[in-house]
Amino acid sequence: MGKDHNLLEELDKTTLPQHVAIIMDGNGRWAQKRLMPRFAGHKSGVNTVRAIVEASVQLGIKALTLFAFSSENWQRPQKEVDTLMDLFVSALEREVAQLHKNNVCLKFIGDRTVFSSKLQQRINESESLTAANSGLQLSIAANYGGKWDILQAVQKIAAKVKANELEPSDITVADIETYMCLADMPAPDLFIRTGGEQRISNFLIWQLAYTELYFTEVLWPDFDITAFIEAIKAYSGRQRRFGLTGEQVAKQGNA
Ligand code: IPE
Ligand code: IPE
Ligand code: MG
Numbered sequence: 001m002g003k004d005h006n007l008l009e010e011l012d013k014t015t016l017p018q019h020v021a022i023i024m025d026g027n028g029r030w031a032q033k034r035l036m037p038r039f040a041g042h043k044s045g046v047n048t049v050r051a052i053v054e055a056s057v058q059l060g061i062k063a064l065t066l067f068a069f070s071s072e073n074w075q076r077p078q079k080e081v082d083t084l085m086d087l088f089v090s091a092l093e094r095e096v097a098q099l100h101k102n103n104v105c106l107k108f109i110g111d112r113t114v115f116s117s118k119l120q121q122r123i124n125e126s127e128s129l130t131a132a133n134s135g136l137q138l139s140i141a142a143n144y145g146g147k148w149d150i151l152q153a154v155q156k157i158a159a160k161v162k163a164n165e166l167e168p169s170d171i172t173v174a175d176i177e178t179y180m181c182l183a184d185m186p187a188p189d190l191f192i193r194t195g196g197e198q199r200i201s202n203f204l205i206w207q208l209a210y211t212e213l214y215f216t217e218v219l220w221p222d223f224d225i226t227a228f229i230e231a232i233k234a235y236s237g238r239q240r241r242f243g244l245t246g247e248q249v250a251k252q253g254n255a
Pocket of ligand 3: 025026093195
């Protein structure tokens with residue numbers, strides 16, 4: 001950790017992203033390259049999660065959102081789904097105490113009602129244990145889909161309309177956002193996808209509207225502090241214009 005620690009210390013803290021969202025992809029290919037079962041890649045991926053969470057804590061990043069299991073991943077072979085579910089339970093059991101010690105506030109986003117009662121229990125316990133922590137906001141997207149997220153928000157708003165509490169023409173973007181997952185934090189500044197694919201795969205499709213996108217060939221189990229720093233540096237070099245001209249943004253920066 002010594003060398004990595006120094007690398008983190010050297011980063012310019014004034015241009016850090018506040019919220020990083022990551023699609024942790026490439027576990028299967030990492031294992032296949034080593035002639036190992038796909039599960040070995042997922043297992044190794046947990047070590048990367050630990051390292052990136054620790055680095056985020058050290059850097060003082062406010063929020064980290066990780067895509068662990070998509071609503072489409074149920075379609076994988078049953079054996080892979082089962083081993084992933086087991087891995088979620090064991091990783092939670094093993095990691096939660098340290099996360100708590102690091103003042104991390106852990107939350108899960110996605111439809112958890114279909115998980116086994118044991119996994120739901122572990123999720124609920126880890127959330128309540130860390131609820132009052134004021135450090136890194138770590139959100140794990142599990143059985144999450146961006147379309148599902150919008151759907152559940154729409155359903156809640158429709159119920160309000162039906163109860164005559166809201167006029168359809170009065171619905172605002174801010175109203176919708178209050179019902180979306182991650183409503184209590186700013187939208188991701190930096191999105192990272194490992195594993196070489198350049199797509200969103202039904203991750204945070206609403207929340208990523210103005211996020212800086214970064215794609216790397218590095219497979220998730222190989223994604224280390226150096227690769228993380230490279231992504232952060234790429235982000236720091238970008239000008240976020242939000243529809244304005246570059247000159248307008250530069251002027252704001254000088255103000
Ligand atoms: C991401 O790695 C982890 C999950 C989707 C659960 P993959 O399992 O998708 O790895 P590749 O893309 O097959 O290499
Ligand atoms: C996205 O990865 C989901 C997670 C990393 C959890 P996938 O590997 O499932 O994405 P696609 O299917 O290649 O788009
Ligand atoms: Mg994949």
